[in-house]
Amino acid sequence: MEQRVSWKRVAELVLPVLSLCCCAAAVADIPKETYQALGVTKNDPPKKLFDALEKRYHDPAQGAGKGKYGHLWDPIPMSRYFDPHTFYEPPASVKEVAERKECVECHSDETPGWVRSWKKSAHANLDGIRKLPKGDPLYYRKEKLEQVENNLRSMGKLGETEQLAEVGCIDCHVDINTNKKADHTADLRLPDAAVCGTCHLEEFAERESERDTQIWPNDEWPRGRPSHALDYRANVETGIWAGMPQREIAEGCTGCHYNQNKCDGCHTRHEFSLVEARKPEACATCHRGIDHNNYENYMVSKHGAVYTSLGDTWNWQLPLKDAFTKGGQTAPTCASCHMEYKGKFSHNVVRKVRWANYPSVPGVAEGINGEWSKQRLEAWVETCTQCHSERLTRSYLELMDKATLAGLEKYKEAHEVVVKLYEDGLLPGQKTNRPAPPEPEKDAPVSFFQLFWTKGNNPTAIEFEAMEMGENDLVKLHVAAAHVNPGNWTYTEGWEPMNRAYAKIMQENTQIREMATVKQKLAQLDSSPVFGLIDGVQTDARQASLGGLGGVMLLAGSLGLLRSRRRRDSGRDAGDHR
């Protein structure tokens, strides 16, 4: 009798689901470009969207896995955690076969940290979320849960009237909502973004949409890059990354460049705290340091100062869209600006990218006033005018662009000087001690590979200086200006260091060319008839040494010969001149 339900009851159960189906896309901010690229419409069921996303996501031709230089490198043990879909295998040593409830029982002893973090997570507290009343500022979590369940129903992972009881270890590490007994040696998986995306389809689609919106007008950057969605591809398809022998050093790059593969770069396992993910520190581990020092610049800007001094009074439990209006937030965080696009928030964080951090990438500066960039500038104006006047906003963005261009000009002048030295064959050791870089890199002056691979006189210090001037100092100038850290674009970083590098490069250039002239003179002196008239003999030693001095004649040979003749003549002792 309990099995008989009235139509009313059915409607109660199904209608919200149906309405969720219809409004799924409305809740998330998935760009139309992604629907188009995947051949899916907004009205298609979640399963269709997921399948299309997942297929592309795991397709090596679309950037999954080892990439085009994969034949050049072997993974290290740690690699399995950065690209689990490619490298992870269940542990052979853990023989337990366990069902759902046993995970926590056993791991409370084995790895209690996991369990404790998980117990604080939403995953372990679905009931509490389900009970949130409509007016509660956290009610959005209940809506999210219903959306997740709707997705799972569409994929056949949850019964039509079933509710998720919990999201436990087995759900992510074996299969969502499974009842099977899982064999550690065979069934265990390390979740990639598609595993997270099974439930969190909207977020998965949002982040995957970076592939579709980050299309540069003149291929200044490869399709969909730079982005989180393809940051692992960017990593493994960088020549020096693939080619360098020190694999544990290379894996330092991967330590950030794995967001393509996993979600826990921002949502630290196993609490997956939204509060953490919303704070600037979530971005800081990667977006800091020698070049993309976004975090440092933000933190000492006035935006960051307000966050640091008043942020403890803001309600971080609220979604980004409510943080200012309901949460008391009074200054932007990373997420406030970079996850916003035309008033909506999503996991596509590159829709307003114009400079992409690196002003020296060919074409970027040239296009900065082009239509593509201008449309993105207008999106920034929308962002900034939430708190600033349009005039101030445009004034500032103009300053940012022009300061960046001033830095670029300074860099280009210095860069050209170094390239000219290379073309003239004058870089120290260039002709005598410049080994080729490892495959697939090819030698070239002032190259990115030189920051991570050095041997003999490749690179020279002057090339390294020029490389870092463009790759680090210029970027820091731009990033400081972009994050309103005044001392940094002019002084601490950016302009002053660029002038320091410029002065070094110019002085080196002067000195290298002086030395070349000196060596040339000596060489000419060596072949002079003054000596020839006296001696007229070219010794083997003299010939052999030509290369060693990089073109300078080794005078020792002929002079020594002359001297020894003189000694014979005069009878003076050879020790006299020692």
Place this chain on the structure above:
Amino acid sequence: MEQRVSWKRVAELVLPVLSLCCCAAAVADIPKETYQALGVTKNDPPKKLFDALEKRYHDPAQGAGKGKYGHLWDPIPMSRYFDPHTFYEPPASVKEVAERKECVECHSDETPGWVRSWKKSAHANLDGIRKLPKGDPLYYRKEKLEQVENNLRSMGKLGETEQLAEVGCIDCHVDINTNKKADHTADLRLPDAAVCGTCHLEEFAERESERDTQIWPNDEWPRGRPSHALDYRANVETGIWAGMPQREIAEGCTGCHYNQNKCDGCHTRHEFSLVEARKPEACATCHRGIDHNNYENYMVSKHGAVYTSLGDTWNWQLPLKDAFTKGGQTAPTCASCHMEYKGKFSHNVVRKVRWANYPSVPGVAEGINGEWSKQRLEAWVETCTQCHSERLTRSYLELMDKATLAGLEKYKEAHEVVVKLYEDGLLPGQKTNRPAPPEPEKDAPVSFFQLFWTKGNNPTAIEFEAMEMGENDLVKLHVAAAHVNPGNWTYTEGWEPMNRAYAKIMQENTQIREMATVKQKLAQLDSSPVFGLIDGVQTDARQASLGGLGGVMLLAGSLGLLRSRRRRDSGRDAGDHR
């Protein structure tokens, strides 16, 4: 009948005001030097003090506006926000004419961030402040409000019995307590410190007093500097700032050097949170970085460690004077020490300045044990002995002075070596590729302008090294010692980097002079009768190349000539030696 008031009622209203008038100066810590400089007494009404302050504040002869190099530079759009009194014009594009209540209505849509911040501010909550009971630790805010109203009454901006209802947009951006309908295109102003000072007269007077107390005994620094009160003047009257072509880079300096013009460097608009202004982060945006890294040093000192780890338990709502006694504070912040002078707190933050961050400024070190400096040292002893014994305090301050002097000595030795190279004409490219800096700068070795302007071999790398050794490393040594960051004055910054710079400069000096000797030898060889006896001919090519080698004779000419003669003699092919 309501208009008839008893004397008692009058007394109730007026007496507190009168008593406030009398005690106005007592509440604030305005130095006598300022009263003297302005020709005002403590008993004069607020209006008189304000008028005197405002007149001086806006006087170009006293440092307002573009300064003595104003003819050399044009403002950029962003400049209007750094010096609004000089550059701001109401926006031509915003046509609305609006009265008080319409500001918030419209801007809640236009720039909601402004409105939300303002709603959290004291400005929007005067009623709440007015209701604070006498015993409340925040009662000081009520006293402040009454002081403000007293000031406004004195200036005729508020009726004798009138109370301020709010401080809304129009009060600061048009006129305080106005009822007019304001035309955006004509009436809008961007507040400078005098606008804030209309209400906050005591704070205005305090910060303006820096002009009067910061008078160095031997003009080591210009009158009233360094200070916040004249930091814009310091900016625009720096030659390279005015002269450099990259105006957006220059405006990075202004991004900090605008406190003379505005108050929102510390009191971020539009919440104007006192909590924020009291925390070290308020100072951090400017007092950090490559030289004046005060914030970084503080933060990792034990003072900063206590702030970071326990500061969340302190009551930041209290005024500085009550922070330790009533607020639970147990370690100093920037404000605790730098806004204090002989037990009182004010916006004059330079009354204990002795080293002024820059030990290499001529006269500063020489005077560090002089009477002027000694009196300020005694004021520091008062500050530190709130928490430390006098003996420890004096021991530490002696350490600080002597460590700084040790660094200065190291710098001077290196500096002299570089200047000597310049005097000897030996700096690389000095005679061939050393363009003059832009007006009003004049070329000189190891100059401040070289950090921000480079061209050809001006400056050389060795000059840049010496410049940064004194301007950055030595300053960091001192600032670390001053803020009790032990690792920094000896190791991370300061001494080790100074020794690094010293080693570079000494090695460069040795190598440059070696090269000069080599070039001299070659030049002498070229003019040797050895060759002369054989040939005796000066070719044109030889003459022409003299400059290019910086004084070295180009031997190619004569040797080539000799060689060609030999070739004729021997009949050998010219290609042999190529």
Place this chain on the structure above:
Amino acid sequence: MEQRVSWKRVAELVLPVLSLCCCAAAVADIPKETYQALGVTKNDPPKKLFDALEKRYHDPAQGAGKGKYGHLWDPIPMSRYFDPHTFYEPPASVKEVAERKECVECHSDETPGWVRSWKKSAHANLDGIRKLPKGDPLYYRKEKLEQVENNLRSMGKLGETEQLAEVGCIDCHVDINTNKKADHTADLRLPDAAVCGTCHLEEFAERESERDTQIWPNDEWPRGRPSHALDYRANVETGIWAGMPQREIAEGCTGCHYNQNKCDGCHTRHEFSLVEARKPEACATCHRGIDHNNYENYMVSKHGAVYTSLGDTWNWQLPLKDAFTKGGQTAPTCASCHMEYKGKFSHNVVRKVRWANYPSVPGVAEGINGEWSKQRLEAWVETCTQCHSERLTRSYLELMDKATLAGLEKYKEAHEVVVKLYEDGLLPGQKTNRPAPPEPEKDAPVSFFQLFWTKGNNPTAIEFEAMEMGENDLVKLHVAAAHVNPGNWTYTEGWEPMNRAYAKIMQENTQIREMATVKQKLAQLDSSPVFGLIDGVQTDARQASLGGLGGVMLLAGSLGLLRSRRRRDSGRDAGDHR
């Protein structure tokens, strides 16, 4: 009659004490190596343990005091606060003789900061601690208090039935639980660790145990080092520290290297807050900066990101062992990992040390896979597997080791190049301007002393570069890897800077050797029979100048002579070539 107590009453009083005696060692984690070294057993009364500890602690032969270079340096006034047992004398100027209650009365005016901090401390609130109920998470403090009282009774400082009323100024600065009137000029002491250890015996024993557990298998480091327990010895027995003339700079080292002598490096006086001591900031003042940048790396790791963003929700009042289980902590702090050893927490923080921060210390890398290091690796695996799988843990630790070794190899190659230059006598100025370092240092290429002492061409810039490559960059590479800061071991710090240094060293090497060849040619030319045949005369000037060019013959002499003869012959004016 009150003197007659029942056996029951005696038991109530004594039994807890006896049980505490028995379990004293069980509460603390004092290693057996310490008991053995001291000839004390776990069952000995506290007094015996304390006496043995204290004797060793104050024994100059075991590292107390000025150390083996003590004859070379004099303390500065500040030294008395870094090594009070050796240098502190009561203040001669403070004549007061005061008893217990007068301290606070007088110092509330004199140094109110002391008093306020103390009032917040446990020392001033023993009654509150005593009242903690059994179930209270802070109950451990009551147990600690009873342990302290037990220690004092054993030492005869507290009556058998007496309770400590408070720990006031006089208890630490004169004698614990004293009733005497103390004469400031005679009785005052500045507490060292043994004073703290009188009450806090277990903690004293734990930290002193570092001397006993930090014994390297092949004396890679001196006995008991590196450690907090002997960090002052490490300081004063470093040659350049003792020998450098700038004592206030040297004292910057001591500003961290005083934990051997005092406890307030982590437990800031006079609140001695446990919350502060548990937070990473307590470690930050020293464990940061140019080489041991442990704090910075931790903070931007995911561990640090979780601490920064969620740490305000954790209960920091709990002891380390309860922080995760009861305090809600979800990411490790410095203390979580470094004070833990096989599941227990203590003040011995070096029991898992393997690399000791400095991979270039001879023998460390060679032994990294040896038995000693392997056992410590296993202890780390225990630590990390609280939150991570064993496979991930081992994968990561392997990455850390291999990345470090890759850096070491790069360093060694560059280091060898610089040493070879020294051996070849080719370092700039090596033969003409390389003063000896101060005693007890001896000159050697690429030496630690060169970071803190420079004169003339000692060290050369290339040596400084190599020194910092190993001392700073390599360390930062390792420390970043050890603290899971991916960007730092590959990019911002570590590998990229090491490659920068390598490129500089290689270019310098090439250029220095080129110059040497040029100078050699010129010297040979000078002694050539070409000139000899014509002239045959060695002038004095020519001989005298040999050194100045570092071995190059000064051609000026002979050539000038030749030229002057030519002038006489040809009658040409000397000004022609100027």
